[in-house]
Amino acid sequence: MADRADQSSQTPRPALVAAVSAASAASAMSGRNVLVGICGGIAAYKVASVVSALAQAGAAVTVAMTPSATRFVAPLTFQALSGRPVHTSPWEHVESHDPQHITLAARTHLAIVAPCTMDCLARLAAGRADDVVTLILSAIDRSRTPVLLAPSMNAVMWSQPSTQRNVRLLRDDGFRFVGPDEGWQACRTVGVGRMAEPETLLRAMAEQCPAPGR
Numbered sequence: 145m146a147d148r149a150d151q152s153s154q155t156p157r158p159a160l161v162a163a164v165s166a167a168s169a170a171s172a173m174s175g176r177n178v179l180v181g182i183c184g185g186i187a188a189y190k191v192a193s194v195v196s197a198l199a200q201a202g203a204a205v206t207v208a209m210t211p212s213a214t215r216f217v218a219p220l221t222f223q224a225l226s227g228r229p230v231h232t233s234p235w236e237h238v239e240s241h242d243p244q245h246i247t248l249a250a251r252t253h254l255a256i257v258a259p260c261t262m263d264c265l266a267r268l269a270a271g272r273a274d275d276v277v278t279l280i281l282s283a284i285d286r287s288r289t290p291v292l293l294a295p296s297m298n299a300v301m302w303s304q305p306s307t308q309r310n311v312r313l314l315r316d317d318g319f320r321f322v323g324p325d326e327g328w329q330a331c332r333t334v335g336v337g338r339m340a341e342p343e344t345l346l347r348a349m350a351e352q353c354p355a356p357g358r
């Protein structure tokens with residue numbers, strides 16, 4: 145037993161290190177209004193831990209989901225973790241009688257779309273606003289409020305000329321990217337397109353979040 149206790153105090157435990165680093169990254173967003181947009185990809189389940197870490201750190205987290213995203217994880221999960229209503233449609237004014245996307249966009253300090261699908265990249269690159277996530281983003285002034293995109297898709301989808309063209313357009317338009325990573329994919333292949341890990345998303349958000357006072 146003593147041996148085991150000695151070993152555990154000397155051996156770094158990656159899961160614990162990652163959890164501590166995620167918590168300290170999230171704490172940089174205490175008191176900040178964070179918008180988390182979620183699209184219809186398998187990696188949507190991983191964003192539950194991002195929303196939870198942000199809420200635990202004292203950020204005010206608003207979650208918006210595309211209709212496809214609600215097929216992967218129930219909005220109720222994100223409502224419970226964020227402690228706030230989840231936006232799933234432009235036509236539900238869940239918080240106020242004002243146009244909610246304008247109010248939400250104006251009060252957001254930092255936004256992230258994770259997972260960001262191939263289709264969402266295409267919609268954003270085309271300047272479309274026909275679901276609640278792209279609608280809220282359309283009202284965000286990116287010169288004041290950073291918008292991070294965390295692509296997540298199969299390696300072939302990621303390497304499509306259309307996807308790469310859209311990524312270039314979006315960078316030029318002031319969107320910032322985190323990931324994708326290379327590794328195991330839900331389609332049981334290995335390649336580039338896997339969503340960056342939750343700790344990486346939290347660290348990128350902490351780095352990009354404007355200082356209090358803006």
Ligand SMILES: Cc1cc2nc3c(=O)[nH]c(=O)nc-3n(C[C@H](O)[C@H](O)[C@H](O)COP(=O)(O)O)c2cc1C
Nearest residue numbers: 183184185186210212213261262263264296297298
């Ligand atoms: C089981 C399943 C998994 C999917 N995973 C992804 C994914 O990881 N990335 C992606 O870009 N599209 C994925 N798709 C396709 C998107 O869900 C589809 O393009 C959808 O229209 C995206 O809608 P949204 O961008 O509004 O959320 C998946 C579809 C299915 C049925």
